[in-house]
Amino acid sequence: MENIPGIDVNQRGFIEIGAHAQPLFDDCMTIEKAFETVRFSQLGSLYFTEDVSADLQKQPLFADNMHLSTEALRTAASRYRIGPLVDRQWYRGGRAAMTVDRGP
Secondary structure, three states, X not given: OOOOOOOOHHHHHXXXXXXXXXXXXXXXXXXXXXXXXXXXXXXXXXXXXXXXXXXXXXXXOEOOXXXXXXXXXXXXXXXXXXXXXXXXXXXXXXXXXXXXXXXX
């Protein structure tokens, strides 16, 4: 990620969405920042562990060198797995017939 000059989103948020929604906005920003700092083991979409095949359940959520420093990361590592991409852009038009990596 590169730093782009301008007004920080945290400074704008309070003005545009109002004080009553600020805690929700702050939580969303915390989650977004967390996703920027972790490295996933594969390309794909997130699924609950029990919703993917047994082979995928054995795969780690995070890259091997990820240090699970917080309880939230440890919980996520046990609760979620990566499965096939479900984003529509990978299946629209002729892309459905393409041989591309859509994840596990």
